[in-house]
Amino acid sequence: MNTPLIEFKNITKRFGEQTVLDRVNLKIYEGEVTTIIGLSGSGKSVLLKHIIGLLKPDEGTILLRGKPIHDMKKTELTEAMSKISYMFQSNALFGSMTVYENIALPLQENTSLKKNEIHKRVMARIEQTELIEAARKYPSELSGGMQKRAALARALITDPHVVLFDEPTTGQDPVRKNAILSMIAQYQKKFNFTAVMVSHEIPDVYFISNRILALYDKTIVFEGTPEELGNFNHPFNDEVIRSLEGLQKELTGLYSRRQFKVLHHTQLQSRKTDNGYCILVMNLSDMDKIYSYLGYDKAQETIHSMGIYIDKHFGAIGGFSTRRKSNEIVTVLPFSNMEETQNILNEFIEDFQKGEISDIWVDAQNQAPAHQCIDFSIKVGMAEGKPFDEIESVIHFAKSHQKEIGRLRCAVKE
């Protein structure tokens, strides 16, 4: 693998007699989304502040592109650090400045750009983060989600190569949490920066993260992909992951991927009979249009609502579901055949289209530009599996046979 962009070697940090980080080793690679997970107060933010230089380690070395930062010249270090942005947990917006002034500040203070050029760049970021109406407002006049977007816009205004996110979803409801994570994922792809995020939003962060670092008992106990974390055998899994996953189930009605695997094993693979089961793979397509016309909050509300409707219809007959991608939900119906599944699916789609999604669709129509039509479609693939079949192959089969089962069509606006 390439040289890590950032590397920690045996980093120890103490505050007085209390050791917060104890010989931490980690690697962060360029162009990836790396998420540091762990319980509150475990030192995640402290770790992040070492990367940007707000805190200095008591022991150990931090390397940037393989070079220890303590060996760097001041100008070299300043140059390297100027490519890193930090989004604070509390947003740290200046209360006496408007959103526009907050976003413009790094350019006004650190560059010799002309006023017009600064205005152009700031307005571009304001538009991208859907803050046009809030541009002249003060942070205290904004909602929590808008403040997060303002903080993100400020962090991105200098076109950084690395953005550090310190618990970006703190204090947000489940829909907004996912909206903010989707926003980060979208921007990361759009601007191609390296994202390092501190979060305990499990499993939501798995969908946007390339790598997960688990901080437990003052040190990093796991580095790897979200999939690898599922097979990680460590007390961290019992104490941290399961407690956070339990909370997710209560909020969305969907299981985590790990819980899904366990249920699959206990309900299907340990069966003594050879009775089959059904799998549904559902996708809400045209997510980009939903993001563009309705924003991240509404998009997540749609997916969240879809999860709740799935649980309502399929959970009643013993089905269990998980979210595999941001817009994909997989449901296993352990006791149903294809015919029964099809009947319930019809009821589900009718109910879902009449329910919350129709309001969201109406909003989208109102906000869409003239002469432009926005359709939402739901695709579903069904497959029948046997207890000893590999679940991944059954899911793959279902996905490859997806058909559109519902579409909210629109008329072109005049």
Added chain:
Amino acid sequence: MSFNEGRQKNFQSPNSFYLFVTRPFAFTGRTVITWINSIGAATIFLILALLKTFHPKQFQKVIQQIYYIGARSTTIIMLVSLFTGMVLGLQSYHALVQFGAQGSLGTLVSLSLIRELGPVLTAIMITARAGSAITAEIGVQRISEQIDALETMRIDPFRYLVTPRITAAIISFPLLTTVFDLIGIIGGYISSVALMGLNAGVYAHSIQSYVDMEDLTNGFVKSVVFAVIVATVCCYQGYFVHMREDSKGAKAVGLATTSAVVISCVLILVSDYVVTSLLMV
């Protein structure tokens, strides 16, 4: 066990007795060391801030701070100085008239104001109005991570927050002291001439005869010294509010603001004596 019995028992142990004797010295030593450390830290703080005075992007910020510290304090300074001058004129008139020396009233009022009361009261009033606001503002920015945010944006918090305030104070204090002196002298005129019937020409002549440029210069020197003290103490208290050991968060900001005002006022009076002594040599 009564208090005295307990104390006697404690004295039986040589270790306790040793502690009883040495504790006051240890306390005094610690306090003195803390004070020396703080003075050293504040001096370095001031030097670092002054080094960044001539940064190209400072001008607008300094003008803004002159408006907050200086222009917006003008009304209160005028009000205080008017009544200070009036009461000074009134009291002095009654005292001087007993010796038939009321002709020196203008000299007494103007020299008192220009040499002492003007710089000192102006500094104290600005401390109360703007100094406390400086500490609270910087303190809130510190506890809400806004200063950390500046660092992550590669904006030097010293240059951005501290330098403009110290520079603006150095410019504003002498100007406001001038306003204080002038309005105070007018106040003295109102009470002694308009109310007590002293001859206006005598009042004006006594000022003209005995106030010279050195008095004005000394007053301005004092006001600059007070500006440096007040701005440094207030910025320092706010900037390091997170390092207070007695409290954290909003309470720490409140305590820092109180400390800033109290320390500034004490230092104004102490330094007034020191500067006066030096100027008289």
